[in-house]
Amino acid sequence: MSTKPQMFRKKPVVIEAMQLSAVLAQQHAVYQWVEQHTNGSFDVNQMWIDPESFAWPESGVSIDARDGRMVIATLEGGHWADVGDWIIRGVMGEFYPCKPDVFLSTYEPVAAALTRRPRSRALSSARLSYRGYQVTIAEELSSVPGMVWVHVEGLRPDAEVLVPSGEIIAYWDEEAAK
Structure with a gap:
């Protein structure tokens, strides 16, 4: 093992993503997409109602009643998504939000011909x-x-x-x- 940093390049992978917009119908479409490919909906608001019994599911989606933001559960806990964020379905099927500037510097569209x-x-x-x-x-x-x-x-x-x-x-x- 080296005692100095080494250089690495991200491997080319194809992911699926949808951008969260201010349009409610589009937000609902993103919510349904995440819900269908995870453990489904959960109630993140139980975190404030009964914090001692709340546990993050390993995957899922919810809406924070305090501000209306989408919350995506991962193995690392909850991730709040803002309007403009990209919701990514990663290479192992996991979901997580990504800020627009990070998304645009990391990903590029795949040709529509990929069927x-x-x-x-x-x-x-x-x-x-x-x-x-x-x-x-x-x-x-x-x-x-x-x-x-x-x-x-x-x-x-x-x-x-x-x-x-x-x-x-x-x-x-x-x-x-x-």
């Missing part, structure tokens, strides 16, 4: 691993060679991650996977 299609070949006899996680291939991207949608074991069933297919390790016998 998913069913995968063309199966690896049904292999165990697959991506960065130590057990995965199953969901779909390939037809216009991005080498990119694959995978389901990650242990995440919600609808959580999909876009990963470079070259980083997926296939094991054909149980001993090699250990």
Whole structure:
């Protein structure tokens, strides 16, 4: 281990995001999107009503009755989102808000031509691993060679991650996977 800082570059990944606007219909659409892909709604206002029994869910979405802001629960606790923030669905299916300036300096739009299609070949006899996680291939991207949608074991069933297919390790016998 080095005793000095090292340089690192963020790996290219594709995320989903929606920007939170002042339009109530759009805010509702963002809320429903987060709600459908997490443990659902929870009542953050219980934090002030009964703080001793309140516990953050591992994921979910709520509205703070004090100011109307959206609150997203994560494994690290609650994150309040402001109008203008981007709500991100990360590479592991997690949700979190991101300030607009940070979002614009970190992400760029993916071409609309990226459409998913069913995968063309199966690896049904292999165990697959991506960065130590057990995965199953969901779909390939037809216009991005080498990119694959995978389901990650242990995440919600609808959580999909876009990963470079070259980083997926296939094991054909149980001993090699250990």
